[in-house]
Amino acid sequence: MITPVSPQETMPVVTPKPEKKVGAQTYVMTDPPYIAGAYTLVGPKEGAGPLGAAFHQVLSEPQWQEPSWERAEAKMMTTAVEAAIAAAGWGIPDVDLFLAGDLLNQIMAANISARSIGIPFFGIFGACSTMAQGLALGAMLLDGGFAHRVVTAASSHHHTAERQYRVPNELGTQRPMTAQWTVTGSGAAALAAGQVPGPPAGTGTAETQAYVEGAGGQSTANIRVTHVTVGKIMDLGQKDAANLGPAMAPAAAHTILTHLQDTGRQVSDYDLIVTGDLGQVGLEMAFQLLRSEGTDPGKRLTDCGVLIYNHERQDTHAGGSGCGCSAVVLLGYLLRLLNEGAYHRILFVGTGALFSPTSFQQGESIPGVAHGIVLESQTTMWQH
Template sequence: MAIKRVGSQTVKLENPPAIISSHSIVGPKEGEGPLKAYFDLILEEDLWGTESWEKAESKIQEECIKGAINEAGLSTKDIDYLIAGDLLNQIIASGYSARQLGIPYFGLYGACSTMTESLSLGAMLMDGGFADKIVCATSSHFSTAERQFRFPLEYGNQRKMTAQWTVTGAGATLISPSGPGPYIKCITTGKIIDPGIKDAANMGAAMAPAAMDTLINHFKDTGRDPSYYDLIISGDLGYVGKDIVIDMMKKEGYDLSKNYTDCGVEIFDRSLQDTHAGGSGCGCSGSVFNGYIIKEMKKGKFNKVLLMSTGALHSTLITQQGESIPGIAHAVVIENKREG
């Protein structure tokens, strides 16, 4: 019997894993944004000495994972599992970073929901007693995402006002059965919700219903309401998605107006950085969580955080065939107190 399950989609971890280190690397544009003080490394140029954007993204992820391992005073040999994913076809940024690291590796594809997908699975593996050290990581790169999903960089097109800006960056979280925390307490795994949006330049609207579904089920499963948390933060719904979530959740009876925001809203300054509807990409919640959120949790600004990365599980191929964009959102609860 699944004794750790609560309600329909949530698990409560019996021995909440401790986050013993975290690392974030971002590109130059993110390094000029409002959260610049929180990132461990800001790149001066986004090729980072490599020959291609893909190789650069892989290097960013690899160095980010190494950064988290070093910060904990460990070496790659001490790590039992690496759980990582990214946006590229065949998740090559992760596969090639894992090739260099030599850690037993699970590759994930959850699009931009990867950060909480990897944290969810990592925490469950650990609570199950299968590992002592796990790294959960993800990355994205503006230039690899542009060429895969949109247009060549030098092509002179106009971006839509609802379009979001893929974050160049990576985040890695190292978890262990014990440590000073914060701790991963609770996980709500999302279902795919497809509201029928076909415009790939309006991801916030495509993913918002999935985010709401996960939130509502989380609150129902745990019996909590939004005020339980100091911070509820979604991955990359951007300004459009955030606005939709606040409005529609209010109709469902949940007030998110006080403590809810979105990583894609926080990472860029929309008026100065011309990022339209905000940031997106796996690296958006990856770097904001491992940079901003964890650091502020350690300082005590936030004690109870619900992080919910959001993903759009489409490809250019299937949208050209007329399909709509399926959304997903996975929630992870991180708290400074282990008990309760």
């Protein structure tokens, strides 16, 4: 028989604040996970862009001898994941979890990729913020002690996105000046928990080692994820699917400002704050919103979508977009700069426009999201 407890006997319940959480939306890694390996591959257009040399692999044609563009996208992700694992000096059985997503209906590229890789898998969707989402979840799972090794990946493909979200590729139509060009590319990062030893010489099979060298994979074990700021959905009523930057700009500004508030940091504490794919219009809107709150990031704020193409020469209008955009710019270009010491600490803010063709046609405004990840180059213990 259960005796009801009288109110006088109960202690006032005080839920303790989660120990790794600071402020409203930010999580601090107690033992920051590190990026043990990364790999990016892009289509020919991205390879011909200003960052072309930073990517690990450039495809000569977007279909990559596959029967469809969708299969090509899945193959890109699979390749990136296997190469990132190889770059970390691991084997596939070493990896506890695989977190990935893309822009296709029901994230099919990630599903197909996970099917062939065979690592326990969580499919994730954050539209173009998927890479940030994957890194955030990966870092939290690792620091929370749920896994030792996690691989996270994101991909997008211009032709698969175009036919799903817009119009058939062969339709003769002009893209508005505000439109962005979906990046054909995939990036994967192999994340390890802080206490997991880095790759001593000779680990991994001869095969994977050869892969690393042959594919130009790099060890980035000194780069750690120190903070994660999980973004809230922001929606200021933008409805134009051909102008997604301004739909995501409020989310980006909100996440940046909240991150600074939560951590008590200044813009100047970062060498770079880089948003995912706001494009030129969205980046300008983010500047305006940040300034309206008294924060002027100046030259320290830029955007992966603005960096990836030469917009005049490559006819990409407002910039690059897609899951692949921030994935390849972060894991290809920015990671190298961190590794080489050009940057010490960056705040990566992956942005996503969470709409579907259905929601757009029904006149729904576009919910925007942005997740912040702090990447810092730190000397690791095992290097000493």
